[in-house]
Amino acid sequence: MTELAIHAADQDIGDQLCEQVRSAYTDRTPLRIVGGDTRGFYGRPVEGQALNLAAHSGIVSYDPVELVVTVRAGTRLSALHAALAENHQMLAFEPPIFGEASTIGGAVATGLSGPRRPWAGAARDFVLGTRVITQEGKLLRFGGEVMKNVAGYDLSRLMAGAQGTLGVLTDISFKVLPIPTATHSLRLPLNLADALKKLAELGRQPLPITAAAWHNGELFLRLEGGKSSVSATQTRLGGESLEASFWTSLRDHSHAFFQLNDGQALWRLSLPPHTAPLKLDIPETDIFYDWAGCQRWLKTSLEASTLRAACEAVGGHATCYTPHAQGGAVEPFTPLNKVVEKYHRNLKAELDAHGIFNPGRLYAAF
Template sequence: MTELAIHAADRDIANELCEQVRSAYHDRTPLRIVAGNTRAFYGRPVEGTELNVAAHSGIVSYDPIELVVTVRAGTRLSALNAALAEKHQMLPFEPPIFGDASTIGGAVATGMSGPRRPWAGAARDFVLGTRVITQEGKLLRFGGEVMKNVAGYDLSRMMAGAQGTLGVLADISFKVLPIPTASHSLRLEMSLQDALAKLSELGRQPLPITAAAWHAGELFIRLEG
């Protein structure tokens, strides 16, 4: 693949992380993987020595023509979104940001997607490949940088939502998409039952709906194209 736009990488500390994991494996010491730690509220509490991957950050490669970006797990979501926006592109699964420290690794590890998910797909659907540190401290690569690159189990996509139980995410390659040229949001006052009926009705029509939510008596719908 020809890299048409390579953004400066911050720091690759994968080898240092591997050494920490190997040491913990040898000493039978449990680890707690953290970076921005903005998703600590999700899942069960984990005890162990902190393995901080926040410094393992930066965009490794970005090809806007091929719609592929490879990024280190500690990269902040805000920085990645800004880099993609420069080329009018985006992460289609809209990972939620819970603070300035939110990272792309945390978004994938928790499998969190935004309001676009029912129409575009979940985080795992846009993961093309990963570099993962195993429990023994080995750095392995799964998948690649194209949509159809594996036969059988797609281990890279299994990392989405695994919360670090299958390994420590080091790098992730994503399929990205163009940002819609137009976006319009509607706010309709109605009950929850009426909102569900309305969404069912609209779902049968050829409308470019990309998000919907009901809150406190109001239905919000986003249309893009």
């Protein structure tokens, strides 16, 4: 077994962070948990004393043979990607990088995943274990470094997407995967109706597709896997070759589509598979279909209630990515129903009784 040691420049400031949390708990001081602060737009603004994890960085351990890496939350995504790539491995959920300072802790806390998500899994699916600072300032370990390690409540995966409202992530262990042997991206000229029909057809077949998107009259596909499988599928589908950077630009919102006009806000719709186009007064050019249509990006000035009603009617939900101060929705996340809200309240009260962790980040009531 090969294991990489901690890099000399890495730091463990866990004790300092615990002390700051203990002090905040005693004084009832709200904390705004921050790493690279590149995901600050996501969710409601937080007022509080900064708890900065940027210096808590570095790879704690990495076993390429076992496909497991443990990393501190302040580690930059670019550094982690580079370390994994040296062993021809990757984070399969493709976390978005919204700036050079983006950290792995922020990626897990927001629970965001890239184009490969429907085929490989979400961020929480690759979290094996975590170390978390509790409300009392204790540093506790949850989970471990194997896939089946939980008996009872799985707090580690619960932290993915919780936006730091339940505790402070300090270390995370991940399952990593090999980088595919072969890859090829292509584009096909298709209108929306034909593209959705094509995606439904391809989805019923054992093809090496790991990303699928549609925008402005073109269907985009990424093939990954063994050389023979990718080559055969490429020959079958045809189309024009597409630069791999297209998927990076979609993942990181650096594609030209994500430039908003005055009065527009960026919305993400999460919908069931094979959902037909929603009946919304939005130009087709202002909609980007990702995840084979399950994730749709919209640029619009429509009211939140209109978008959410359309999504709810088909079993989906809508999230606003534009901060309220810049013209986005007051409540970026879909309001909870009474039953779900009750569970959220109980969980928050149990893990953060005094509301010191990112208060109001998800919902004003928490």
